[in-house]
Amino acid sequence: MGILLGLLAIVIVLGIAFLMSNDKKNINLRGIGIMLALQLFTTWFMFNTDIGQAIIGAISAGFNKLIEFGTEGVNFVLGGIAVEEGGGGVFFFNVLLLIIFFATILSVLTYLKILPFIIKYLGQALSYITGLPKIESFNAVNSIFFGQSEALIAIKSQFHQLSDNRLYIVSASAMGSVSASIVGAYLGMLPAQYVLVALPLNMFSALIVASIIAPVKVDKKEDIVEIQDVSNAKSFFEAMGNGALDGGRIALIVATMLIAFIASLELVNWAFAGIFNGFTLQEALGYIIAPLGLLMGIPWAEAIDAGAIMGTKIVTNEFVAMLEFQTMLDQVSEKTVGVVTVFLTSFANFSSIGIIAGTVQGIDSEKGGRVSGFGMKLLIGATLGSVLSATIAGLFL
Template structure:
């Protein structure tokens, strides 16, 4: 029964995307089918096979070791402050600095650019999607929303509104590798890792239905400057550390603002409706799709509230709500919600993406602002698709 509900959820996601489509005649159905099959194979391999499970454990162990290295650096600076309990800023956010440094070094050594080009070219070949969109989808897994978009700024003159939508959707539906370590401090590592490829494909699937593209070969080329501007590995380390520090402070500031705002909204709601919270209201809103995704009816209000919180605030706020419930909710619910949360699909991302594009091309920045809500709905559908796909194998 749960499999049938999951399949129904996928059909509903596709149906909503189809109704939102602005060019139904040019939808690349073959490419979409190929990406759906790729999702099924990826999820099955990672969850159901001994080799896949071993790979996940190996990658998770690798991240755990990296987290140990990062923690050593943080501990040296803050000393006994880390001993005084679970201080989120010290134990989670400051790890972003080390991961951003590592990312910067891998970029300087041209390891990441080569990997991104190879994977992007492979996805373009098997799906029929344009190279720029395919490259950007892979690039968005490793770099943040702004950085992934800036990497293809030389291609903006070739981007139609539909192509711009797909590029923006990939940026919103992904996460940055620099903060994956922070996610793994709050959620089970295997679900965070599975979410990365699933969300890449989901973003492309939904966006390709909403904004289909056909590109002439002469306009389908990648000319990106995905190389480090650092002159040495030490400069790369320094630049990465500074970038990571900025990200950590930005996330901390957003958490303070969003969590405080949630408390204010809940105080107002409870003054009117005693015992009611915004999370409960969001839980009821998300309950129908949550049940189809595979969440148990007894847990769907709580889980739906967490998913709704992520959309109106950000993924960190929602992960902090899920973290203490990991051991009390069922394994399937934790997996589905974790995959759903591992993306940048929230209201604040609209402004980040639109602002980045605005800095590259003012006209296209205004275009992104106009389809901002449509972008968020598409990215949310992508998160639902990824979480449902994971739920089919849990």
């Protein structure tokens, strides 16, 4: 029964995307079918084979070792305060400040041309297998490693080639992804195996949904990728310094957004409770999203609470939702943990509309206006992608 509900959820997601499509006749059905097959194979391989489990374990162990190294740096500067204090202090010092170390590693790997090499050839392989244009394929892979703004800046020299549909796809990939620099922070809150599996799943899902909503066909002669080097470092140590500064900026931005969003959510919940006799916004979102959660594989007894978490992520951001879900991990089933974690591991929320539109505006003011124009369509598409990823994960849990 669970598998049938999951398949129904996939059909519904693809059906909604089809109804939203602005060019139904030119949808790349072959590419979409291949990406769906790759999602199913990847999830089965990672969850249901010894080799897949070993790979997840090795990657998780690698991240944990990096977290240990990062914690040494944090403890040296803070002198143990992160351990002695409680509440938000522990989260800021022991989770957010680790972003600095991860951003430093990312910057160094970029300077050494290791990441660009990996991204370039993975993007080429994805384009060859699926038939998607090279710019969209490269951007999708690039979005796994870099944040929304950085991923779009990397292809800024190509923006003159992007039609509205192509612009939609690259924006959807940026919104449906997460930055590798903050994956370590996610691993400090939620189970590693689900966070790590979510990365490729969400890359494919964003492309699948966006390719249905905004199909593209590109002449092979025009399908050339010229990548903008987002790292201006002239030496190894300059790359380290730039990465550390970028990481510190990201950590402070996340902390600032958390303060604003959590406080605002409390205000809205207080107002809701006063108007609707104790009923909060999150409870309302829980009831609205619960039927969808059921189709995704979440048991009905847990669907309302899970729906509230997923709704919180959409109206605030993934960090706020993850912090709330972290307190529920021991109270819900493993399937719910996996499905919700995969859903949360993306940037698909209202605030991302502004981030992406602002980035594109800085690159090309005319195209920035177009992104703002289809901002809500972008959020709906990215959310459908998160639902698709979480549903596929649920089929194998």
